[in-house]
Amino acid sequence: MTGSLPRILAVLLKEFTQLRRDRITYAMILVMPVMQLLIFGYAINMDPRHLPAAVLSHDTSTVADSVVAALERTGYVDVRYLPRSDEELDQLIRRGQVMLGITIPPDFTRRLLKGERPQILAEADASDPQAAAGALAAVSVLPTEALRHERLGLGAPRSTAPAFEVVVHRRYNPESRSPFHIVPGLLGIILSMTLVMMTAMAVTRERERGTMETLLSTPATPAEIMVGKLTPYVVVGLVQTVVVLGMARVLFSVPMARTPAGWLALACGIVLFIVGNLSLGYLISTLARSQLQAMQMSMFYMLPSIFLSGFAFPFLGLPPWARVLGEIIPVTHFLRIVRGALLKDQVLADMGNDLLALGLFVLAVAGAALGRSRTTLD
Template structure:
């Protein structure tokens, strides 16, 4: 009996040992299989590794909520020492960078309306004379305040400009007695900075964010819906059935994308109606020219987004890959287009990269037509960029589509 017990105990211990070793072998086999799967699905896991790096680079280097060196146009009608000191103090503040010298108020108005500059400074012809006499001298600073976050820091810096700009002139005794006495008594500044916030004088954030949402929403829905929809057809094998019909490949593509054009137009109308009804976003200030630019920009952007989604579907083998590739496009579109963060607050390399993204140009069209009342003649560069994007992406999608069918 004791011999049988010992033999059974030995067999039991060997079975446990064997079972434990078998479990580790099975785990090792599954682990090996997963590593093999990683090598087969390189695109998905490469994007998983690349995405954190891209996010780190964008948030660490490109995002800046306190933009400096904002492009500024100046109209200097007084070339005296006081005007030169004021310009030097403006540049030394770090918030302003003079990039253009206008010849007339119309040039200033055109530059700030088209988005060529963020600020426009006017120093009147009698500036020095009024400062010397203590006769309420003024300078005018016009700001493109359609994005309050982009101009807030610079406008705040202007508060100290009258006291710092003429410090040397005050020390040298170049100011009049009345002005020196007022400055020494700290009851009045040598001159006044008149700030004119254009396009959004009350600094309402919704005026900038809500029109920008149009580009983000269209990108998220149209690109992703198209990429997932076409990829799903390949996964289920129904695309081959469609191609077996008398319909040509180009006809199949147009037929599949046309409904999404209608979806995009409906989304646009809904967003614009709600923007006006709920947030009182200004609209129609540019008349028929502004609406023509907006409609053309919307149509180009919808077609370009659908073409991009179709191009993604030709590269993705699964719906998961299609979704990941769509996010890889959508994330930079949100961060680098000027939707969430000031475009001019980013470093130069980030601005160049953002200029390649179609959402950047679409936002300029939407905000320019709605908030500034700009028309085709003012927004043609952004519209041209959208047209080039449509042609390039559509050509690449069709080329890739034909190769995929072969």
């Protein structure tokens, strides 16, 4: 046994020497856990608070202010909008700008004073059941907590019974079925993971094998090489999309878009998202020096894509800095588009910002990738 010790040492030292040469691998080994720690420690909140809400009051008295105050006291929601019409409120919810919409009917104060236990409507965006549960928790305390002082001041009968009722409406996913939320989101993760990783090696592989030299000595331009290399993967991405959506429909009864306009919006989102991922992979492959590095960079990209995009945890429950990071990641926008089209009947007009963001991402990243591609080896 003593005889093998020097040989073990030889291999061990060689391994360390090679590890030291590969700086990026080294950096990744250190940076990855740090990033994970920061994300899990600071960004992720299993009990999201300060979710955006809107209160629409048809009642002319100051009762709305009291409802707003009571809602905000719970800490679960921040009332960010005071819409003036049902349409306005509906649009805020449909476009995902608020998680919760409260509607106070016109004769609310009058009936409250008469002790008729009037109703207010609480609509939650249940396309994300987890976040909706948080928002609805805030609503559940309203009848006992809100308006206590106002009722006494107005001379209403002193009573411990709830003075009014809250009618809860879980929109887009009334049964709060999590596959409706997870499966469309998974489409974004699957597309990112496979497409970014596959194309991240596209150029790196040619460089490693030496075939890049042949390719560059031909009349093909960088743009021609890039388009030629990426187009087959657009097909791969589309096939994946069809498979995932088909399974979502058959196995989990996930709703599909219901109108041609909805399908069109979804198709636009999918194509932009696929092209965006491919461009990002291509950019990585122009940066990575080896296929291993390309793989690591792709993994590095997946981490925020899963945790800061709204896939694993409600986006609106993230702290502001994490939301800013999340807005840069294309998955975030794609999740809004795909959930919007499938669950919320969104059309192009509803997802303008997200489509625009994806479009900008494609332009910036494809431009950078092209800028880094050269017709020469220097």
